[in-house]
Amino acid sequence: MTILIKNGTIITAIDSYQADLLIENQKIAMVGTNIKYDPDQIINAEGKYILPGALDAHVHLEMPFGGTISADSYEAGTRAAACGGVTTVFDFVMQNKGQGLMEAIKGREELCAPQACVDYGFHVAITDLSDDVIRELEDAVEYGVPSFKTFMAYKKSGLMVDDGVLAYLLEKSKDIGALISVHAENADITERRVEKYLSEGKTSAWYHYKSRPEFVEAEADKRIIHLAKSLDAPVYIVHLANKEGMEEVTKARDEGYEIYAETCPHYLHFTNEVYKRDDGRNYVCSPPIKGKESQDSLWEGIKKGDISVIATDHCPFQSGEKDWGIDDFSKIPNGCMGVENLYPYMLSEANQGRISFNKVVELCSTNPAQIFGCADRKGTIVPNIDADLVIYDPQKKFTITQEKMHSDIDHTIWEGVELDGYPIMTLSRGRVVYQDGEFLGEAGWGNFVKRSLKR
Template structure:
């Protein structure tokens, strides 16, 4: 059915203006004023911002890790994402040595089938660069539209790849027009520090942070950047948590290296002291990289404002406090890493960023939607409000004040890391390809309506480093 959104203030990465939007067959067909159609449903957006749907480039749904599986699957995770104003996610497809890549991708397709309520794509993990992987990658990239490859520099003896694998991945990605993503921490150093801490009887959650120091993240970020320059390739550093890593990215960019950086809301508003909460409560905040000392927050906000970090991912990776996190009750290294973060990404960035004057409204849209769409081959179908784009649209009330809590969130997990935090602003209605997913704060979609997206490659995206800073 045709829809017309009236009376709202449209906000994109570059512009803010009053206009109406006509939607037909899931696509934006007109933007202007005075639209009328007897057959159209009129949506009154009075008092609301009209944003392009959020794009979360960093999620882990239904993912095995640490002897358990993340609590949120594609149904609960994408539903929570929609409540939070996100209409597209890119999830990480894990692989194993010796297993054909196509089998791993099919496993992830099976996880999403009949469950996802919003659109989704996959990043592909690279754990080895053998002849068989080299033969498969061009096929997978073309047939599946997977144009981003993830390499872990951490989690020794589990996910960690060596520098040779990272370098070969960078070279291969250059040839295929793919974007390489890295989890940048020095896994070998961390492994040593973890073993040493446990030998000394230090088992509490705070030692998760103390054995993964910011220097280990900074060093790995700098090393990955250097290898990217050597390969003349392109790199995206996920979940930047500290000043050291952000500076390494800025330095590499100043040298002309094609490198991009993502941070997450948890690093902007939470700090290392949360891991010291008594009665094992600190385990709720165990993820990697860990939360840092509070002073790093200002550096990250400044990096977002200046364009040295360009996107906001959630790093959604939820585990129940009771029954999953407590697997590490007597050993911090056995606490499943990750948190429930997908639902509050957009609201936290608006409340703490825009409402408090740290970033502009247009920068906010760029950070939560547009830049990820450009980097990962989704733009201009997604990530903006324009004629011909998918009608992925969020009506956002900037005046609502509310408190984040596990009692009111829509994730399947039994706690919220932002419990008690006051925020300003809330998604009211969320459309995905013109269909209601959230209508007046109520979930109205059917599981399985979300579509898998084949993405354009990095070269076709034609994104340049000067795109880092929005014009407003």
């Protein structure tokens, strides 16, 4: 099927211009003015912006955690993604103790492939670095999964790896063309503080934040950056949320080190005051949302170019599951929703003049495609790459409510947030999968995105 999108303003990470766009065989075939072609379908985008689809580099779909499983299936999560202009998601394969990497990857792919409504890739969270797993690292890279996650937190849950494992993986990554990403929080300090607050009867959601405040995250940020600099290895810090860590990232990048930092929309919009609300447990995630000073620092990092990616850490749980922690914050499953809100929120901030539309495309589309090794297929608007596109109406007013969202979650932390501008259409590889509030795609449409970081 051929589609001609006419009269829109194309926005990429580096430029903005009015042009027509021709789609053929799931690819962008031509970009130009007054394209003469007789397509199967014409879309008039006059007064609208045409953007590359977003890549959400950090989602957790059907993830076992906290005594339950994150509430969005692959179908529900990728359906919501499509309706928010996200055309590729990177999910996390969680390695179980004693499990091989390829066994974990292929098992996850079997679960995902029949359900995915948009394209998908994987990161692997390494929790058990045995000799067999070490030998499989290159196999995973060759398979198209060249990014591995490690946890400096969740010690009691068995997810944390020690600093020796971190150092080994950083060194190894340089040889095999991989990138190590890190959840940076000091596990020992966190677990001590949790015990202290519970013993004192301090059990509300506010003490989730107090158990892992700014300095607990900052210490781990500084430690992993020091290791990466010492070993001259790249590292990617997921969901950065604090001022000191942001400052350390800026310092390392100014010194010329390959340090990437990701932050999330909920850190940019909310502050830790949410944990004082009656429904504060719905906002419990790790790292927790921090104070206004950290929020301002993150926005400054975006403007300076020291935040490389905006992703969501989409890991939602139903209200009833969040309620497990009404009288004990340590029992609240950690995670919030966001995959459908990523692009609309950031584009609304651009529409209000806080940053440029080009910067939003850079953070949400072009940079994740480049950093994670699929820029040959994703992340911009040029001929011969996948026709993953979003048509955005800058005049459309939109108020987020749970009823308007498209996942399986019974609430949203974004309830009542008003946005200036909103996506009105999403195309995944040239197929219209969302239009004017309605999902038009289907489970199984999404393809696995094989990636390569080898230079």
